[in-house]
Amino acid sequence: MFSALTRTDLTTDVRMALWERQTRWWIILAALAPFVSRLVPGDTSALNLAVDLGTWVVFAVDFAVHLRIDRSYWRGGRGVFDISILVLTFPWYVVPGVGGTAFTIVFRWARLARLLFAGETGRRLLGSLRRLGTLGIVLAFSSVLSALIVLRNEPAESGFDNLGDALWWAMVSFTTVGYGDLYPTTAAGRVAAGLMMFMGLIALGTVSGVFASSFSDDHRGDPEAPTPPAGPTAPDEVLAEVRLLREELADLREQLSQVGDPASLDTDDGRPT
Numbered sequence: 001m002f003s004a005l006t007r008t009d010l011t012t013d014v015r016m017a018l019w020e021r022q023t024r025w026w027i028i029l030a031a032l033a034p035f036v037s038r039l040v041p042g043d044t045s046a047l048n049l050a051v052d053l054g055t056w057v058v059f060a061v062d063f064a065v066h067l068r069i070d071r072s073y074w075r076g077g078r079g080v081f082d083i084s085i086l087v088l089t090f091p092w093y094v095v096p097g098v099g100g101t102a103f104t105i106v107f108r109w110a111r112l113a114r115l116l117f118a119g120e121t122g123r124r125l126l127g128s129l130r131r132l133g134t135l136g137i138v139l140a141f142s143s144v145l146s147a148l149i150v151l152r153n154e155p156a157e158s159g160f161d162n163l164g165d166a167l168w169w170a171m172v173s174f175t176t177v178g179y180g181d182l183y184p185t186t187a188a189g190r191v192a193a194g195l196m197m198f199m200g201l202i203a204l205g206t207v208s209g210v211f212a213s214s215f216s217d218d219h220r221g222d223p224e225a226p227t228p229p230a231g232p233t234a235p236d237e238v239l240a241e242v243r244l245l246r247e248e249l250a251d252l253r254e255q256l257s258q259v260g261d262p263a264s265l266d267t268d269d270g271r272p273t
Contacts, residue, residue, distance in 0.1 A: 012069060012070050015069045016066070016069050016070065019065055019066070019069065023062060026058055026062075027058070027059075027062060027114060029055075029058075030054075030055040030058035030059060030111070031055075031111040031112055031114055032112075033051050033054075033055050034048070034051055034052055034055055034108055034111075035108075037051040049091065049094065052091040053091060053094075055111075056086070056089060056090055056091065059082070059085055059086055059089070059111070059114070060086055062082070063079075063082045063083070063086060066079070066082070067079075081113075081114075082114075084110070085107075085110055085111055085114060088107035088110060089107055089108050089110065089111060132206070132207065132210060135203060135206055135207075138199070139174065139199060139203055142170075142174070142195060142196065142199050143167065143170040143171065143174060143196070144167070144170075145192075146166075146170050146173075146192035146193070146195055146196050147163060147166035147167045147169070147170045148163075148166070149188055149189065149191075149192040150166050150169065150170075150184050150188075150189045150192050150193075151163060151165075151166040152188075153184075153186045153188040153189050154184055154185065154186055154189050155185070155186075158182070158183075158184065158185055158189075159181070159182050160182060160184075165182060168182070169182040169183075169184075170196055173193055173196035173197060173200065174196045174197070174199050174200035174203060175200055175204075176197065176200045176201070176204065
């Protein structure tokens with residue numbers, strides 16, 4: 001696992017991508033294991049302690065390797081986030097007089113956010129969320145506008161007593177759930193309802209397509225995300241091909257020098273002048 005990471009002829013970004021690709025599932029398991037262990041019936045205090053310590057070690061090793069690859073990692077946003085996870089999710093309840101079980105449980109949820117950085121899938125997911133930002137703004141504006149239209153035009157007996165009820169109706173409408181507990185009866189309210197239904201169809205289709213592309217093998221789902229090598233041996237294969245080409249070029253120059261004037265071959269590309 002570490003052979004490709006220790007090569008000095010690989011860039012920092014490539015080595016970082018290789019490490020995150022190899023440890024993605026370890027990070028996911030370490031984030032979820034503490035929650036799963038607490039679902040086991042009976043007295044599981046020893047099991048919970050072992051899981052808490054073991055998963056904390058996984059995050060500690062991950063941070064140490066990131067720091068070894070890039071010495072300035074701890075100064076970046078992700079580095080600060082990883083340090084915070086290490087400090088906040090350490091099982092402090094094992095320290096006499098400290099306790100803080102509830103404190104640890106609260107911040108253990110922060111590990112779930114680390115899943116967003118677990119390899120290329122997380123990067124694609126973040127890229128998808130960025131692309132959905134404009135759609136979210138349009139949906140929020142349409143929902144508030146439709147809710148205000150309904151609240152202003154619907155009679156009191158229709159059930160729209162306050163803005164919260166109107167926003168609830170708008171959310172139910174654009175998600176096409178349609179509980180039927182609230183519905184407009186005026187012309188203006190029905191126009192607003194039609195707008196929300198139309199926006200809901202667009203939103204559901206767009207969200208489904210974006211997230212489907214994020215979790216597929218097609219890297220076009222996030223054009224801004226860096227594409228890591230296909231495997232740990234990809235950089236080595238490229239370097240081997242380069243060395244082979246250099247050796248063949250050197251042999252060719254030597255053969256040409258034996259049949260011509262060596263001085264005439266003193267060019268950068270090895271061809272006779």
